Amino acid sequence: MTALLETRSLSKSFGALLATRDVSFTLEEGARHALIGPNGAGKTTFINLLTGVLAPSAGDVLFKGSNINNVEQAERVKLGIARTFQINRLFRGLSVLENVYMAIAERVGAAPDMFRPAGKRQDVIDEAMELLTRLKLADIAHKTIPELSYGRQRLVELAITLGLKPEVLLLDEPAAGVPSAESHIILDAIDALPKSIGVLIIDHDMDLVFRFAKKITVLVRGAVFAEGSPREIGANPEVRAVYLGQATTHG
Amino acid sequence: MSATPVRSDNPAALALAVRHRFRLAETLPWLLALAFYFAFPRYLGFGTELLITVLFAISLDLALGYAGIVTLGHAAFFGAGAYTVGMLAKHEIWTEPVSGLFIAAAVAGAVGFASGLVLLRTTGLTLLMLTLCTMGLLEEIANMAAEVTGGFDGLDSLPIKPLFGIFEFNPLYPYTQYLYVLGVLLVCFIFVRTLVYSPYGHSLTGMRENTLRMHAVGAPVRMRLIVCYTISAAIAGVAGALWAQANAYVNLSVLGLDRAATVLIVLVLGGYGRLYGGIIGAVAYMVLAHFLSKAYPTAWQLGLGLLLVAIALFARGGILGMVDNLTRPYKERKAQ
Amino acid sequence: MIVEIANMLLGGLAAGMVLFIVSVGLSVTMGLMGFVNLAHGGFAMIGGYVIVLAMNRLGVPFVPALLIGFIVTAAVSVVFERLLYQRLYRAPELDQVLFTIGLVFIMIATVTLAVGPETQPLTLPDSLQGQLNLGFMAYRTYSIVLIAIGVVIMLGLWLGFERTRMGAQIRAAVDNRRMAESLGINITRLFTITFAFGSGMAALGGGLGAEFLGLDPQYPLKYLVMFLIVVAVGGLGRITGVFYASLIIGVLDFTLKKYLPQGGTVFIYAMTIMLLLWRPQGLFGRPA
Numbered sequence: 001m002t003a004l005l006e007t008r009s010l011s012k013s014f015g016a017l018l019a020t021r022d023v024s025f026t027l028e029e030g031a032r033h034a035l036i037g038p039n040g041a042g043k044t045t046f047i048n049l050l051t052g053v054l055a056p057s058a059g060d061v062l063f064k065g066s067n068i069n070n071v072e073q074a075e076r077v078k079l080g081i082a083r084t085f086q087i088n089r090l091f092r093g094l095s096v097l098e099n100v101y102m103a104i105a106e107r108v109g110a111a112p113d114m115f116r117p118a119g120k121r122q123d124v125i126d127e128a129m130e131l132l133t134r135l136k137l138a139d140i141a142h143k144t145i146p147e148l149s150y151g152r153q154r155l156v157e158l159a160i161t162l163g164l165k166p167e168v169l170l171l172d173e174p175a176a177g178v179p180s181a182e183s184h185i186i187l188d189a190i191d192a193l194p195k196s197i198g199v200l201i202i203d204h205d206m207d208l209v210f211r212f213a214k215k216i217t218v219l220v221r222g223a224v225f226a227e228g229s230p231r232e233i234g235a236n237p238e239v240r241a242v243y244l245g246q247a248t249t250h251g
Numbered sequence: 252m253s254a255t256p257v258r259s260d261n262p263a264a265l266a267l268a269v270r271h272r273f274r275l276a277e278t279l280p281w282l283l284a285l286a287f288y289f290a291f292p293r294y295l296g297f298g299t300e301l302l303i304t305v306l307f308a309i310s311l312d313l314a315l316g317y318a319g320i321v322t323l324g325h326a327a328f329f330g331a332g333a334y335t336v337g338m339l340a341k342h343e344i345w346t347e348p349v350s351g352l353f354i355a356a357a358v359a360g361a362v363g364f365a366s367g368l369v370l371l372r373t374t375g376l377t378l379l380m381l382t383l384c385t386m387g388l389l390e391e392i393a394n395m396a397a398e399v400t401g402g403f404d405g406l407d408s409l410p411i412k413p414l415f416g417i418f419e420f421n422p423l424y425p426y427t428q429y430l431y432v433l434g435v436l437l438v439c440f441i442f443v444r445t446l447v448y449s450p451y452g453h454s455l456t457g458m459r460e461n462t463l464r465m466h467a468v469g470a471p472v473r474m475r476l477i478v479c480y481t482i483s484a485a486i487a488g489v490a491g492a493l494w495a496q497a498n499a500y501v502n503l504s505v506l507g508l509d510r511a512a513t514v515l516i517v518l519v520l521g522g523y524g525r526l527y528g529g530i531i532g533a534v535a536y537m538v539l540a541h542f543l544s545k546a547y548p549t550a551w552q553l554g555l556g557l558l559l560v561a562i563a564l565f566a567r568g569g570i571l572g573m574v575d576n577l578t579r580p581y582k583e584r585k586a587q
Numbered sequence: 588m589i590v591e592i593a594n595m596l597l598g599g600l601a602a603g604m605v606l607f608i609v610s611v612g613l614s615v616t617m618g619l620m621g622f623v624n625l626a627h628g629g630f631a632m633i634g635g636y637v638i639v640l641a642m643n644r645l646g647v648p649f650v651p652a653l654l655i656g657f658i659v660t661a662a663v664s665v666v667f668e669r670l671l672y673q674r675l676y677r678a679p680e681l682d683q684v685l686f687t688i689g690l691v692f693i694m695i696a697t698v699t700l701a702v703g704p705e706t707q708p709l710t711l712p713d714s715l716q717g718q719l720n721l722g723f724m725a726y727r728t729y730s731i732v733l734i735a736i737g738v739v740i741m742l743g744l745w746l747g748f749e750r751t752r753m754g755a756q757i758r759a760a761v762d763n764r765r766m767a768e769s770l771g772i773n774i775t776r777l778f779t780i781t782f783a784f785g786s787g788m789a790a791l792g793g794g795l796g797a798e799f800l801g802l803d804p805q806y807p808l809k810y811l812v813m814f815l816i817v818v819a820v821g822g823l824g825r826i827t828g829v830f831y832a833s834l835i836i837g838v839l840d841f842t843l844k845k846y847l848p849q850g851g852t853v854f855i856y857a858m859t860i861m862l863l864l865w866r867p868q869g870l871f872g873r874p875a
Contacts, residue, residue, distance in 0.1 A: 369864055381860060394849070549700055549704075553693060556688075
């Protein structure tokens with residue numbers, strides 16, 4: 001079986017700084033994979049390479065076995081690679097429903113339509129409401145983003161991305177900054193993701209990573225430092241030295 | 252999964268589903284415009300100018316208010332339309348008014364498309380500068396190519412054919428102009444209204460609110476902006492063409508920073524991104540300008556400056572935004 | 588031939604120096620806060636008026652009048668900055684554009700009401716009038732003096748930027764504002780001081796250039812695009828960049844006006860458009 005998403009000897013340099021070094025990585029269908037690493041390990045750069053925000057300096061990105069190095073960001077989304085953002089990147093002036101409508105309208109190809117009212121695309125509205133119901137956001141679908149708690153905003157972030165029906169879902173610190181009283185709604189939503197999607201989660205929160213991941217890749221200074229099951233990674237003394245120890249002392 | 256019931260009970264879904272529907276109150280501006288025709292026959296020249304300003308402001312609203320393209324050079328397209336009509340008429344190549352509008356729209360749209368293709372790769376200050384410089388460039392070219400454009404003096408006594416071959420354009424008694432401009436405005440307004448309530452219009456607001464996110468939901472952002480900019484330019488071109496036809500002349504004033512700044516002020520005064528902001532803003536601005544700017548030009552400028560500062564600091568939604576804020580408590584009470 | 592070229596160069600450089608003195612503050616404040624300040628030329632105008640009125644009505648000599656212009660304009664700009672500008676630092680560009688256009692209107696109207704709509708004549712002191720013998724040719728003394736002043740100001744600013752603590756803070760903040768803040772640099776104070784100093788410089792430029800740019804209430808609008816072009820071509824927040832851009836544009840404008848009185852501006856607009864498409868950060872700016 002070919003991997004859903006794969007990188008081969010992927011490298012990215014910014015001038016003299018090598019932010020990604022020779023990373024070969026695979027994400028299988030239905031994977032629950034975590035990418036961890038200390039600050040500055042190049043996790044966000046790696047995500048940007050996968051989504052096409054950045055072009056690699058060397059190496060390849062493959063989706064279902066075909067090379068997508070030259071495929072633009074928007075095209076990769078159409079292929080089925082979607083991501084969430086660390087900081088909120090929502091349409092702040094619009095309602096929750098309109099936020100999700102935006103993503104679904106793009107996916108189903110409704111967005112270029114200039115002459116039919118948006119409100120007559122009942123299919124898009126229905127799908128958006130269904131998604132919001134699933135994420136327990138339907139009651140607040142009419143509210144604009146600034147009216148929501150931070151945890152709810154993160155959930156809208158996830159809703160927009162799920163509206164794209166991705167096959168590969170990249171979650172960039174989905175629960176960062178969410179107060180602990182609210183973090184369960186994010187975790188529940190992640191647990192409830194469709195089984196078939198390949199999910200890559202990037203996070204500092206070890207509880208979240210170990211609860212969620214079946215496989216963990218540790219990135220240090222841009223290169224793959226270790227890879228294995230949570231048990232293996234947890235027991236790896238070197239990983240503990242560079243990362244886990246540091247993280248656990250922080251809580 | 253797909254058999255989920257229509258969630259029409261959800262207020263958000265309901266609001267979205269009826270947002271585009273025609274409301275009776277929307278006929279009001281048009282009825283007032285018609286009433287103006289009968290009530291103030293002596294002010295029809297002013298009324299024509301006002302209607303043209305509305306159309307120009309609406310075109311800017313599409314680019315700036317909906318798609319969030321911050322431009323200081325929208326008069327470039329107004330001027331392109333005006334000069335197209337002016338040059339074709341002066342050199343007796345084309346003098347029929349209605350088809351002239353289409354030609355002007357095509358030319359202004361082409362200018363918009365070509366400049367958008369290169370300009371819209373940039374954002375922020377660079378984009379602002381580029382729009383300014385493009386307009387300056389066109390203005391200088393119009394100034395220089397005096398052979399065809401009339402240079403600094405412009406082109407006057409344009410021989411525009413009667414509308415539908417029957418109704419004469421008389422610069423002194425602009426009855427025909429007023430109704431003609433009103434008709435064109437209505438058609439353009441309905442087009443823009445359809446556009447902004449469509450999924451395409453919705454995606455324009457998405458680009459205004461967060462361009463990066465639009466990339467991440469797979470939208471071809473640049474192409475969509477270029478298309479919007481082109482449409483907006485074409486409508487601005489129609490406004491410019493109407494101006495040239497109604498006045499039977501063109502000069503450099505159609506292309507300058509003054510006109511670009513004025514339409515921006517009109518739109519912001521009314522409230523941008525609100526469809527009716529251009530109408531309200533144009534009425535408020537033009538009426539004030541008409542009574543104040545000639546009698547007390549300096550005081551008018553001072554007042555306008557203070558107004559702009561106040562809008563930027565305290566009332567970003569313009570007049571319609573203030574109305575929204577005032578009526579919100581009432582609407583919320585009604586909703587509960 | 589050589590005399591002609593020297594004529595072009597000296598005339599253009601003198602104009603360029605004035606452009607530099609006016610625009611340098613705009614470049615630094617725009618680079619520092621990302622604030623689109625279309626009212627910068629207004630401060631140049633205010634300064635110019637203070638200087639000219641001090642000379643014509645109070646009989647203050649040229650040099651002290653320049654100083655008074657600097658101080659008064661800097662003081663006025665602090666009031667504007669603290670009371671108004673500051674509220675819009677994080678606002679969308681459009682609000683900044685509207686606000687500063689509004690401010691320009693207010694400045695124009697105020698000056699018209701207070702002083703009148705006519706052009707204010709600036710009479711240079713006798714010592715600056717006449718011609719200076721350069722050996723191979725004679726040239727207007729005032730132009731040579733302007734060039735000298737421009738070079739001195741450039742060197743002074745450069746030293747200030749490179750050698751003082753304040754200069755280092757400004758450079759750091761232009762490059763990475765968040766980093767600078769986390770290093771404990773007081774950005775608010777830094778910006779007030781920079782803004783005041785930049786406005787004071789604009790005032791100097793307004794006074795020094797009044798002799799050939801003219802000075803009337805429409806000044807801020809008339810030269811708005813010119814100042815913006817200089818800043819955009821030079822790169823935001825780059826003192827040397829603004830310097831070179833000013834000189835290039837000064838010489839170009841001067842030469843073109845002489846040989847192509849009709850089409851000169853077209854060339855400058857076209858050049859700016861090409862340049863910004865090729866390097867959005869300007870000739871001397873760093874890529875974002």
